[in-house]
Amino acid sequence: MKKTGAQILCECLVREGVEVIFGYPGGAVLPLYDTLPQYPQLRHVLVRHEQCAAHAADGYARATGRTGVCLATSGPGATNLVTGIANAYLDSSPMVAITGQVATPFIGKDAFQEIDITGITLPITKHNYLVLNAADMSKVVREAFYIAGAGRPGPVLIDIPRDVFQQETEFIYPERVDLPGYKPRLFGHPTQIKKAAELINGAHKPLIIAGRGVIISKAFAELRELAEKAQIPVVTTLLGIGCFPETHVLSFGWLGMHGMVYANKAVQDADVIVAIGMRFDDRATGMVSSFAPKAQIIHIDIDPAEIGKNVRVDVPIVGDVKNVLQVLNEQIIPKEHMEWLSQLEQWREEHPALTVRETECLIPQYVIRQIYEVTHGEAIVVTGVGQNQMWAAQFFFYDKPNSLISSGGLGTMGFELPGAIGAKIGRPEETVWCIAGDGGFQMTIQELATIVQEGLDIKIAIINNGYLGMVRQWQQLFYGRRYVHTRLWGPDFVKIADAYGIAALRVTDKKLVTSAIEKAMEHRGPFLIDFVVEPEECVFPIVPPGAALTQFIEMPQEDRVSSQSQQQR
Amino acid sequence: MKTTKHTLVALVEDKPGVLNRIASLFRRRNFNIESIAVGQSEQSGLSRMTIVVDGDDAKIEQVRKQLDKVVEVIKIMDITDEESVARELALIKVRATPSTRGEIIQIVDIFRANIVDVAVDSLIVEVTGDEDKVDSLIELLRGFGIRELTRTGRIALTRGSAGPLLVEEPKEVKVLRQPLKPPREETESPPDW
Numbered sequence: 001m002k003k004t005g006a007q008i009l010c011e012c013l014v015r016e017g018v019e020v021i022f023g024y025p026g027g028a029v030l031p032l033y034d035t036l037p038q039y040p041q042l043r044h045v046l047v048r049h050e051q052c053a054a055h056a057a058d059g060y061a062r063a064t065g066r067t068g069v070c071l072a073t074s075g076p077g078a079t080n081l082v083t084g085i086a087n088a089y090l091d092s093s094p095m096v097a098i099t100g101q102v103a104t105p106f107i108g109k110d111a112f113q114e115i116d117i118t119g120i121t122l123p124i125t126k127h128n129y130l131v132l133n134a135a136d137m138s139k140v141v142r143e144a145f146y147i148a149g150a151g152r153p154g155p156v157l158i159d160i161p162r163d164v165f166q167q168e169t170e171f172i173y174p175e176r177v178d179l180p181g182y183k184p185r186l187f188g189h190p191t192q193i194k195k196a197a198e199l200i201n202g203a204h205k206p207l208i209i210a211g212r213g214v215i216i217s218k219a220f221a222e223l224r225e226l227a228e229k230a231q232i233p234v235v236t237t238l239l240g241i242g243c244f245p246e247t248h249v250l251s252f253g254w255l256g257m258h259g260m261v262y263a264n265k266a267v268q269d270a271d272v273i274v275a276i277g278m279r280f281d282d283r284a285t286g287m288v289s290s291f292a293p294k295a296q297i298i299h300i301d302i303d304p305a306e307i308g309k310n311v312r313v314d315v316p317i318v319g320d321v322k323n324v325l326q327v328l329n330e331q332i333i334p335k336e337h338m339e340w341l342s343q344l345e346q347w348r349e350e351h352p353a354l355t356v357r358e359t360e361c362l363i364p365q366y367v368i369r370q371i372y373e374v375t376h377g378e379a380i381v382v383t384g385v386g387q388n389q390m391w392a393a394q395f396f397f398y399d400k401p402n403s404l405i406s407s408g409g410l411g412t413m414g415f416e417l418p419g420a421i422g423a424k425i426g427r428p429e430e431t432v433w434c435i436a437g438d439g440g441f442q443m444t445i446q447e448l449a450t451i452v453q454e455g456l457d458i459k460i461a462i463i464n465n466g467y468l469g470m471v472r473q474w475q476q477l478f479y480g481r482r483y484v485h486t487r488l489w490g491p492d493f494v495k496i497a498d499a500y501g502i503a504a505l506r507v508t509d510k511k512l513v514t515s516a517i518e519k520a521m522e523h524r525g526p527f528l529i530d531f532v533v534e535p536e537e538c539v540f541p542i543v544p545p546g547a548a549l550t551q552f553i554e555m556p557q558e559d560r561v562s563s564q565s566q567q568q569r
Numbered sequence: 570m571k572t573t574k575h576t577l578v579a580l581v582e583d584k585p586g587v588l589n590r591i592a593s594l595f596r597r598r599n600f601n602i603e604s605i606a607v608g609q610s611e612q613s614g615l616s617r618m619t620i621v622v623d624g625d626d627a628k629i630e631q632v633r634k635q636l637d638k639v640v641e642v643i644k645i646m647d648i649t650d651e652e653s654v655a656r657e658l659a660l661i662k663v664r665a666t667p668s669t670r671g672e673i674i675q676i677v678d679i680f681r682a683n684i685v686d687v688a689v690d691s692l693i694v695e696v697t698g699d700e701d702k703v704d705s706l707i708e709l710l711r712g713f714g715i716r717e718l719t720r721t722g723r724i725a726l727t728r729g730s731a732g733p734l735l736v737e738e739p740k741e742v743k744v745l746r747q748p749l750k751p752p753r754e755e756t757e758s759p760p761d762w
């Protein structure tokens with residue numbers, strides 16, 4: 001049967017199991033928008049800025065593991081997607097971004113709202129397509145979804161000229177995807193797995209470093225089996241949080257710049273490291289030349305290009321984490337590492353990073369801990385970037401699989417609100433808490449309207465320190481306390497929420513934190529709390545940029561909270 | 570840090586934008602591509618590409634792995650250490666006066682090159698061979714005055730009957746061999762938040 005390009009696209013989306021599209025219309029995609037009502041299975045969420053369409057698709061993808069879809073018109077619509085696509089690319093989030101393009105006769109002529117979006121997104125997509133014939137549509141869409149989700153996931157962009165949406169052609173759905181140039185290796189090499197098992201079985205101070213790859217591969221049970229079988233302590237990366245229960249006896253927090261001292265010490269002292277689905281990012285390793293000096297490293301990753309990229313690896317295993325661990329676990333001999341584990345316990349006691357200190361005033365760590373207490377950890381937390389992100393990662397304990405969603409690789413402020421929208425739509429039955437910075441929140445604040453229009457029950461906590469806090473912290477620690485352009489005026493967030501029709505509260509008094517969070521939880525529908533916290537609180541511990549993981553700075557002993565910092569904001 | 574001249578050969582889909590994707594991965598790492606030659610291969614729809622690039626071994630291996638992930642790249646290999654045949658073609662327009670013409674023709678003969686165009690005051694010489702041969706001929710002709718010069722860059726095939734770049738299912742996953750414990754390298758200071 002003949003169908004238009006737009007209909008074929010929709011048919012394909014339905015066949016891919018797409019349930020929601022985050023989008024924003026415009027001239028070049030009008031034929032597609034005109035077709036959408038014929039496909040009521042495809043829910044369309046109208047965002048207020050295309051960047052947020054990409055972030056929401058990304059949040060949806062992270063929360064569900066399914067490919068997120070975003071849609072924008074040509075020109076400015078397409079360029080607005082760019083940050084969101086890059087964000088998904090760096091954190092390996094499966095996404096298909098669809099952009100309209102000017103009609104084919106106008107391509108290359110600087111026509112109205114023409115931009116070379118396939119050129120622009122070349123380095124931030126796994127692959128991209130310009131569809132010049134409706135006849136190619138079904139094949140392209142099929143391939144795009146395959147590429148986005150297969151192997152190491154990532155974004156794929158499809159650019160479609162307006163006239164291609166309108167062209168009529170026979171609709172043939174390709175049964176198979178045939179891409180000779182893209183065949184991810186899913187199973188680890190048996191010899192390498194055997195070597196890894198031998199190394200683990202002979203280790204005295206083994207350590208697992210688990211990353212987001214475990215979450216993507218849904219290898220939660222396999223990871224746990226490995227850890228428990230051989231009593232191997234587990235530290236995660238920031239994006240790996242939620243791949244192993246944080247209250248488990250074998251869990252020792254996360255490593256890196258703001259990681260726990262005991263996690264970093266464990267890395268530096270381990271004799272065998274099993275790095276699983278992680279990529280040795282510089283924020284995680286500190287100075288590379290002094291990273292894990294005593295360890296033989298086993299690196300399990302689905303992306304061969306990650307192996308040996310940043311650190312030297314002794315046993316590389318390319319494959320899907322779940323598959324590899326299933327085979328590996330069979331070869332692991334049960335063991336106890338009493339001495340090593342008690343060493344780690346001792347470090348944990350000596351460097352307690354996660355106790356909220358007693359204060360009169362309202363500190364952000366306390367806010368996060370109370371959200372944890374009130375929700376009993378039963379929530380998906382979506383964070384902004386900066387101090388709020390680090391505190392959210394530190395002071396909430398993530399026991400539920402895949403319960404923290406955060407922009408890691410790109411560190412995109414403003415991800416929190418649209419990211420939470422995507423997460424809530426993907427997992428509507430879960431409580432979603434958006435932990436926002438006052439800076440980041442103001443970058444995508446307009447999405448409050450989307451929340452209301454879609455009736456999304458999202459709880460928002462603004463960690464309002466009146467600063468671009470993380471940058472201010474660097475200025476404080478590394479730039480002689482010169483706070484150049486990091487003081488941040490903000491509007492009355494409660495009034496803003498009110499104007500959008502969202503219930504809201506301001507909390508300045510520590511004693512009211514818990515009841516405010518309870519109130520938000522009891523409230524049906526979105527709720528915003530503006531937590532006006534200590535302005536000059538710092539995130540500790542911190543490993544200064546370029547330093548080794550052992551060169552951490554902990555919170556100074558003297559109570560930092562002085563009257564001076566309690567001044568009027 | 571060891572840097573050598575590497576020859577990469579790739580079998581790629583013959584589609585628009587492929588060259589751009591490949592070049593862009595080199596550009597991002599600030600590699601200067603010395604030469605790149607693309608043309609049809611023995612299989613329809615596929616092109617064979619020969620890329621010559623100078624760089625440190627580990628970094629080239631990293632780019633090679635990245636290139637391998639490009640969807641349109643069917644296969645890519647670093648054949649620097651393989652037994653292979655490499656050739657390039659150069660066209661050299663050299664000044665020729667009645668008094669120098671004979672001498673030039675002699676040199677061209679010795680190199681088994683050809684004269685493919687004759688004008689009143691110049692000749693175009695065509696030469697095929699490995700880079701050394703082409704370089705030496707150019708050096709010799711320089712004395713007469715080279716007006717214009719163009720080289721194709723290297724094209725290469727590995728020796729033996731079964732080329733490693735035939736399209737077929739890999740029988741066994743190639744295991745990466747890495748030196749046991751080279752000192753860890755420090756990257757430049759990491760970017761700020």
Ligand SMILES: Cc1ncc(C[n+]2csc(CCOP(=O)(O)OP(=O)(O)O)c2C)c(N)n1
Pocket residue numbers: 384385386387388389411412413414436437438439440441463465467468469470471762
């Ligand atoms: C889009 C973007 N611009 C700039 C930065 C640099 N940056 C990192 S953290 C930060 C401060 C964030 O301020 P806020 O959202 O208030 O969070 P806080 O650190 O105060 O919790 C800035 C500006 C960034 N990460 N992303």
Ligand SMILES: [Mg+2]
Pocket residue numbers: 437438439463464465466467468469
């Ligand atoms: Mg702030």
